[in-house]
Amino acid sequence: MKKKGIFCLSAFIASLFFWNLLIDTAWAAGSITPDQLEETVEQIMSTELEKLHIPGAAVVVTQGDQIYFSKGYGYADLEQKTAFDPTKTIVPVGSLTKSFSATAAMQLVEQNKLDLNQDVNNYLKSYKASQFQNQPFNLHQLLTHTSGLDEAVYGINSPTKAGSLPTDQYLSTYFQNQPPIRKPGVQYDYSNVAYGLVGNLVEQVSGQGLDDYLRTHLFQTMDMPSATLDLPLNNPALAQSYQWNDGVYQKQPFSYINLPGAGALNVTPNEFSHYLITHLNEGKYGEQVVLQPQTAEAMHALQFAADARLDGVGYGFFRGQLETGVPMLWATGEIDDFISEMVLIPSRKIGIFVTINAADSGTLLHGEVINSIAKLLPAESQAAPRSLARSATEVKLSPEVEGVYQVSLNPVHGWGKWIRMLGSIKYTVSIQDDHTLIVNGEYPNENETTDKIFQAAGDGLFAEKGGQLKILLYQQNGTWMMIAPDSKTMKQTTLWHRTWTLLVSYAAASLFFITTLLIWIVRYVIRAIRKNKAHISSTLAFIALLNTIFLGVQFNYGNSQIVYGYPTWYIWGICTLPLISALIAVWVLIVNSARLITGERKARATGKVLFAIITLLHTVYLFYWNFLPVHYS
Incomplete structure (x- = not known):
């Protein structure tokens, strides 16, 4: 009996040894260590925060169902000398809120309370959305930024909480003054008002305010107690944002937005990462089911692209590739000089969240961190490359395609049409040879204009030489159009409209x-x-x-x-x-x-x-x- 017990104990210890050996081998083969992450991120932060005039930042990396790395850098509040702590510091994450609104709407789709393809007016009770030439738009088009809505700028924010408007009141006035500007479902144009409307659809269908709905059905389920759409202005944990002017940091004011579903979320970085974990684990956080697996898959899948060979968008996520060629899902959020970016790497079940409290450098720091982490990942076998060629007519590189392409960030109707004069995102296209373009512009995660070479891949598609970016050139009503690397729809402009x-x-x-x-x-x-x-x-x-x-x-x-x-x-x-x-x-x-x-x-x-x-x-x-x-x- 005694020998038998000793044998069982030895077998148990041996099994633990081999199990740990197996686990260690698996992690070594398919992952990176926290020490590697810390060393990599530290090298960037030690120079770039000061160089880019960023007071503070936080980086959180998840793998599987847990936070794998989390660290803050610099200050969340310069005046109070409060360290940027990813476990405590509350950060406004701007447009990353849109992904939460999309998740909430898809929960209601699961319950058959919303239909992706029904006219949104079927669900609106306190007002009705205007239409383009009597063509209704639906939830699918709102979620993919293809609803054709005019840009909302005028009165979208309030400097005080007392001055902010209920979303349905704001949207009622908006639709009276700014009808849609194009046929729904045909063109991607990033839209704050579309996701503000998604949030209001959740309210009108569920009978709860959006903050209450998200708290009940998302925040509590994903263990995010700090998360709120109500700006916690008096909470000392709320980070401050800054601009670098004349050699000093100047604190920036906060805004109260009238479309909370488009950008009002405030949350600590660590708790935000719980959302990444949920989407990387088929809609589950721990034992809690936030979304059905097929719903999470639908949110990540290609739901719209101007061309099937482009990355396109899902519901609440943009699709793309890391510099290493690995597929990813991503989104960015900017509000009141805070900029945040999230990235999901589904093949590795890795999530990355980067946030800073200064907007002067754009997403340059985010890109450096994300791509440095991506380069640490062991090489993985790539699926057979997607064919870029199509049997349609090739775009001939005639001088007509050369010129300046701009994206309109201004409303067509009402106050703010003149914003076009203040500048817009632009790319300058020139021909190098019969099948090669040189495109000058400010690319995603870069903070200055650069030239990139794009080579013809068939029927208007051009792929970056030695990179992952793609652009698409096509004609629409006699005007050359371009789909930029970040999916933006751009129009060739004449000298008089530049x-x-x-x-x-x-x-x-x-x-x-x-x-x-x-x-x-x-x-x-x-x-x-x-x-x-x-x-x-x-x-x-x-x-x-x-x-x-x-x-x-x-x-x-x-x-x-x-x-x-x-x-x-x-x-x-x-x-x-x-x-x-x-x-x-x-x-x-x-x-x-x-x-x-x-x-x-x-x-x-x-x-x-x-x-x-x-x-x-x-x-x-x-x-x-x-x-x-x-x-x-």
Whole structure:
């Protein structure tokens, strides 16, 4: 009996030894160690935080069903000298909220309370969504950013909680003023309002506020007690964000957004990683089922791409490849100068979350961290490469494809159409030879414009030479279009519609009125000093004054306040000044045109007529770009 017990104990110890040996071998073959991760990330953080002027950051890596590595760097709050702690520091994660909204909506799809292909108006109770040419859009199109909705900018945020609006109230006004701009289901255009509407669909179908629904069905299930859509402004654990100006960090204010489903989530980095674990484990967190496996798979699958050979998008996730060629799912979020990025590597069951509290460098740091971690992974056998060629007609590299391609970040309707003038994402395409393009632009996870070479892969598709990026060129209604490496739809623009041209024309008009006013003031002072009674036109000076006041207030107030909406004094006071000046200009034009006919003071009358015409043209220009209380579109 004693020998038998000794034998059993020896067998048990031996089995443990071989089991641990087996596990160690498996981890060594298919994973990386926390020490490797720490060394790799530390090398980046030790130089890049200071170089990129980032006060603080956190990196969390998950593998399987657990957090494998977690560490904070620098400060979450510079004034209080609070360390960035991924277990305690609460971070606004911006558009990463969209993935949670998508998950919530897909839970309701599982319960047959929402249908991916039904008109969304079937579920909206307190308002109805407007349509493009009576064509309804559905949940699938909202989740894939293909609903055709106009960009929401005006009044999307509030500087105070008291000033924020219920989502259904905001959307009701939005649909009244900004109808959809294209047929649903045909073109990808990243849309905050689409995911704000997804969040509101969850509210209207479930009968719960979105924060309550997420807390009950996601946050509690995934052990995320810090997670909330309600900005915890008085919580000392909330990180602060900064901009680097004139050699010092300047703290940035927080916003309250009227579309919480699109970007209101606040959470600690470690708890955010529980969401990664859930999606990497077929919708389960521990023993809790958040999504059915087939639903999680559907969220990760290709749900829309302009071309089947492109990575495209899923539901709440973008699809892509690491620099090593390994498939990944990813998304980024930016709000109030916080930038976060999540990456899922399904083949390794690895999740990566990187967050920083400064936006000046974009996602450059995130890209360095993610790709450095990816390079640590052992090589894996790749599936047979997807054929890039198709049997359709090849795009011929004629000079027509060369030019500047820009993505429109501005609304088509209402306030903010003029945002186009402030800049847009652009790529410049030039031909190297019969099958090769040089494309200059700022690529994902890069912070400066660079040239990349793309080689023809058949029927409008071009693959990056020595890299993983792809672009697609095609014609739409006679205009060349491009699908950029990050899925953005871009349009070839003529010289007259490029950012610099628009800015120069706007600046020229501004300078004209400012110069006219200054000249009048100088002449008036000289006349007063010399006690000369020579005529100088007060009417033209008044027109110049009205336009100068408008331009000054627009530049210093209108540009920054558009996301909060404009008060009555600005809309019906400041924005009407160009209209008043136009009415005066009409009077000047009539009076001086008559003088030209009679030959009275012909030279002076000619100058005033030209001045009046310039004023009227400028007013029409402002009307077209929706600067005035009455909008062109």
